[in-house]
Amino acid sequence: MDRVMVDFVKALRGNGVRIATSETLDAMHALQAVGYRDRRRLKTALGVTLAKTEEEKSRFDACFDQFFQFNDFEQFEDNQKPEPPPASLLQSLLNPTPQPGAEPQSELGQLLLQGSPQDIAQSMAQAASAANVRDIRVITQKGLYGRRMMMAMGLEALEQEMWAAETAEDPSQAALGQQLRQARERLREEVKHYVERQYLLQASGDSRALRESVMRETRLENLREFKDVQSLVRKLAKRLVATHSRRRKVYQRGKLDVRSTIRHNIPYSGVLLETHWKTKRVDKPKVMAICDVSGSVSQYSRFLLMFLYSLTEVISNVRAFAFSSDLMEVTDWFERENLDTAIDLTLDRLGGGSTDYGRSLDTFTTLCLNQVDHRTTVIMLGDARNNYGDPRTDLLQAVHNRARQLIWLNPESRLRWGSGDSEMKRYQPYCTWAEPCQSLNQLERFISNLLRYSQ
Amino acid sequence: MTTPTHPISVDQIQAGFAQSGYICNDDIAMTMFLAYQLEKPVLVEGPPGVGKTELAKATAHYLNYELIRLQCYEGLDEAKALYEWKYGKQLLYTQVLKDKLGDLLKGAHGLAESIDRLHEFGDIFYSEQFLEPRPLLQALQAEQGTVLLIDEIDKADHEFESFLLEMLSDYQISIPEIGTIKARRHPIVFLTSNNTRELSDALKRRCLHLYIPFPDAALERSIIQTRVPGISAELQAQLVGFVQEIRKLDLKKQPAISETIDWARTLLLLHAEALTPELVESTLNVLLKHEEDISNVKDDLRTLFNTLLKR
Numbered sequence: 001m002d003r004v005m006v007d008f009v010k011a012l013r014g015n016g017v018r019i020a021t022s023e024t025l026d027a028m029h030a031l032q033a034v035g036y037r038d039r040r041r042l043k044t045a046l047g048v049t050l051a052k053t054e055e056e057k058s059r060f061d062a063c064f065d066q067f068f069q070f071n072d073f074e075q076f077e078d079n080q081k082p083e084p085p086p087a088s089l090l091q092s093l094l095n096p097t098p099q100p101g102a103e104p105q106s107e108l109g110q111l112l113l114q115g116s117p118q119d120i121a122q123s124m125a126q127a128a129s130a131a132n133v134r135d136i137r138v139i140t141q142k143g144l145y146g147r148r149m150m151m152a153m154g155l156e157a158l159e160q161e162m163w164a165a166e167t168a169e170d171p172s173q174a175a176l177g178q179q180l181r182q183a184r185e186r187l188r189e190e191v192k193h194y195v196e197r198q199y200l201l202q203a204s205g206d207s208r209a210l211r212e213s214v215m216r217e218t219r220l221e222n223l224r225e226f227k228d229v230q231s232l233v234r235k236l237a238k239r240l241v242a243t244h245s246r247r248r249k250v251y252q253r254g255k256l257d258v259r260s261t262i263r264h265n266i267p268y269s270g271v272l273l274e275t276h277w278k279t280k281r282v283d284k285p286k287v288m289a290i291c292d293v294s295g296s297v298s299q300y301s302r303f304l305l306m307f308l309y310s311l312t313e314v315i316s317n318v319r320a321f322a323f324s325s326d327l328m329e330v331t332d333w334f335e336r337e338n339l340d341t342a343i344d345l346t347l348d349r350l351g352g353g354s355t356d357y358g359r360s361l362d363t364f365t366t367l368c369l370n371q372v373d374h375r376t377t378v379i380m381l382g383d384a385r386n387n388y389g390d391p392r393t394d395l396l397q398a399v400h401n402r403a404r405q406l407i408w409l410n411p412e413s414r415l416r417w418g419s420g421d422s423e424m425k426r427y428q429p430y431c432t433w434a435e436p437c438q439s440l441n442q443l444e445r446f447i448s449n450l451l452r453y454s455q
Numbered sequence: 456m457t458t459p460t461h462p463i464s465v466d467q468i469q470a471g472f473a474q475s476g477y478i479c480n481d482d483i484a485m486t487m488f489l490a491y492q493l494e495k496p497v498l499v500e501g502p503p504g505v506g507k508t509e510l511a512k513a514t515a516h517y518l519n520y521e522l523i524r525l526q527c528y529e530g531l532d533e534a535k536a537l538y539e540w541k542y543g544k545q546l547l548y549t550q551v552l553k554d555k556l557g558d559l560l561k562g563a564h565g566l567a568e569s570i571d572r573l574h575e576f577g578d579i580f581y582s583e584q585f586l587e588p589r590p591l592l593q594a595l596q597a598e599q600g601t602v603l604l605i606d607e608i609d610k611a612d613h614e615f616e617s618f619l620l621e622m623l624s625d626y627q628i629s630i631p632e633i634g635t636i637k638a639r640r641h642p643i644v645f646l647t648s649n650n651t652r653e654l655s656d657a658l659k660r661r662c663l664h665l666y667i668p669f670p671d672a673a674l675e676r677s678i679i680q681t682r683v684p685g686i687s688a689e690l691q692a693q694l695v696g697f698v699q700e701i702r703k704l705d706l707k708k709q710p711a712i713s714e715t716i717d718w719a720r721t722l723l724l725l726h727a728e729a730l731t732p733e734l735v736e737s738t739l740n741v742l743l744k745h746e747e748d749i750s751n752v753k754d755d756l757r758t759l760f761n762t763l764l765k766r
Contacts, residue, residue, distance in 0.1 A: 048665060
């Protein structure tokens, strides 16, 4: 019982559910209180003690269903055998109809058609350790290890006998062949489930970590290939929120808040017993993001916006502007639609066309230069390739003078800044700082800095 | 006063809650059972209006415990949540006892001796008589079992959350002037959250986590049945069906159970027999709380009714 529980917790952890040891203990207590007869209730009880957010709940549900695929709680009571596959489903492996004469000769055939579920389970466990199923690391290995396990159980002899029996003319032999074929198919199912469970236990966590580290280093323009990139961005954003939402007040030790001190000491008839010190509330940064959405740069803008809109807890106000040949505000779309729709809408309206930084900056300054104030951080994302047009650095300077900080993110590496039609070198003096931003890692680091220094 | 009931099984809890007018599904009853058995606090999350606070009230009613409620808000601190000294009383007593003190100190030679005499009386002014217990302390000191409801914990600051940890894991609290106060009987603690911010892992670890979603049609019907008994079965089915359909739309704020109940009461007052588009249109503001949502639903009213009638 303990062992199954520990394995289950391990599988959950591998699937991204955070579980502390104390929670495992709670789950054990819950199990004792509830019993394991009623599968649905057991699921609720474990879910309540182990999964602590909505997202974790859905992961828990999936994992529970996969882990306890059949009603196999008998093994809770069975501590002796190391890892017997569930007995009830093995019952189905046994052919209930009596043998019509012919007896299987191969070892595996005998086991499958005549052995008890426990024997089969035992044999499967042995085969699993012979095939080193525990070493499974990636999902594509499932077939390989399944095959190895079946070979270790003596599949070859079984198949030979099966083929021989099927081609034989004796009807009882042919019937045996039929039975053996069915038994083999059922065994294949069993082994597949067994290996899947092992994978769930051993590897899904590792492969997830591997995948995430790959995703974080991949250039952003190629990231669309990955399906779960949005959940990764959300995860990174959540971590940023956690680190940066803590300190909303900075205590300035050494500066007495006279008014507050007097007010709080009224109960002591004005004798100053309690001192109150001045605090400073930390403002959430106001952010204006101006994103180039032409050509390949649009993918970078997409991820920047994805990040910014996942950070509403620590950033009070995000306004998004998109431009290629001209600029417009797209804040509304991002607030109302989901991310993908908003990005598609933006690309539809503005994508394509030759980039014109000068004109876009002009529109931006007429649109809302007066709303840029000392609390505003302006983020500019673009490759600064202006098709040899007028860069209008004077406008950027105007923005820089009003804003708290002006940050330029460039998807190209530093070496290419200023080459060809890139105006980056001319814009750079008016940026508080400018950075290349090519992967999620860099983007995360940038946002973290943004939150730290804008306070 | 009847004797407190002790829940032994999940079904018992469900039946008991139903008696006090709170209809719940298996998951909720199960969580309550575990909370009682394991003596663990319960963190209840879910959209507003699904009955998170009601759950605590129903538990108090069912167990016949006193309900102590602490509403959280930004800036909530120990003085308001745990205890405060009765400054006025302390001050008054020192004034009244001034003469007594004079008598006491009469004949004492020098400062040292006076102070020694004062010390004999110990910390009179910082004893429990001068302590003003706030909800958390009340819950710990209660002789009878209590249900402690810490409402909307996500509205409180991070500091307060950390402050609660001792209380939640060991049912005790340390007061600097007095020492550690242990619970006489472990209260049943509920924390509710609307998820306006992420709670810390430390807090979550100490709690059972219950997520209450919007109810399905069958559950919602039985809730309406209990809460608004006078309503006809036909109207009840129609209105629950309508609300369930509305929840599928993309709205700013989806109608919760409390709003369904309000709507049912409104319809009952209007002596409605069946839902008509006109009736819905005129009472929609009970169900939806945003102008935008109301106009959206009004536009779709015909199609909504068509889907309802098809069933």
